[in-house]
Amino acid sequence: MEGNSDGLTLARQAQALLRNAENAPEAQAKAERLSRQAIEMFPEEPEVWKIFAEVFQNRGDLNGALSVLNGAAPCMAEHPAWWMIKAHLLQRNQQAEEALAALSKAIQWAGSNPTGLLASAPRRW
Numbered sequence: 001m002e003g004n005s006d007g008l009t010l011a012r013q014a015q016a017l018l019r020n021a022e023n024a025p026e027a028q029a030k031a032e033r034l035s036r037q038a039i040e041m042f043p044e045e046p047e048v049w050k051i052f053a054e055v056f057q058n059r060g061d062l063n064g065a066l067s068v069l070n071g072a073a074p075c076m077a078e079h080p081a082w083w084m085i086k087a088h089l090l091q092r093n094q095q096a097e098e099a100l101a102a103l104s105k106a107i108q109w110a111g112s113n114p115t116g117l118l119a120s121a122p123r124r125w
Contacts, residue, residue, distance in 0.1 A: 007042025010034045011051040018051075018058050031055050043072075046081040053089065062093040080110040 014034035017027045035052040042048050049072040056064035069076075069086045076082035083106035090099035 007038045007040075007048060008045060010041065011038035011045075011048040014038065015051045015054060018054055028055065028058065031058075044075050046076055046079045046085070049076060049082065050085045053085065057089070062089060065089050066093065078109055080106045083109060 011034070014031040017031040017034070020027075032052075032055045035048070035055055038048045039052055049069060053065040053068040056062070056068060066086070066089050069082070069089065072082065083102050087099045087102035087106060090096075090102055
């Protein structure tokens with residue numbers, strides 16, 4: 001359990017760097033390193049993958065961000081939050097049909113609590 005906590009802490013440190021760095025290359029590189037380490041420590045946590053995808057999004061690389069999420073697909077396929085994040089990135093990348101399909105998956109996996117999806121919706125994007 002401690003590794004999970006440490007992994008999430010690293011990911012959140014990376015996220016803070018991204019938000020406060022104003023695109024400074026050193027901060028971007030450090031955020032990428034931290035988020036990669038977080039994924040190694042806590043690969044089953046959707047938030048860790050979301051933050052790693054943010055590294056790419058911050059660079060303006062939406063395809064890279066989608067690649068990150070697609071790489072997480074085997075372990076994230078049942079997480080509504082992961083599907084919400086993916087739907088948002090697809091929509092931003094002007095892939096409306098794919099975004100709608102991902103949103104439908106989020107609702108499907110949310111099961112009896114689809115309103116809980118609001119809590120997992122991307123706040124920053």
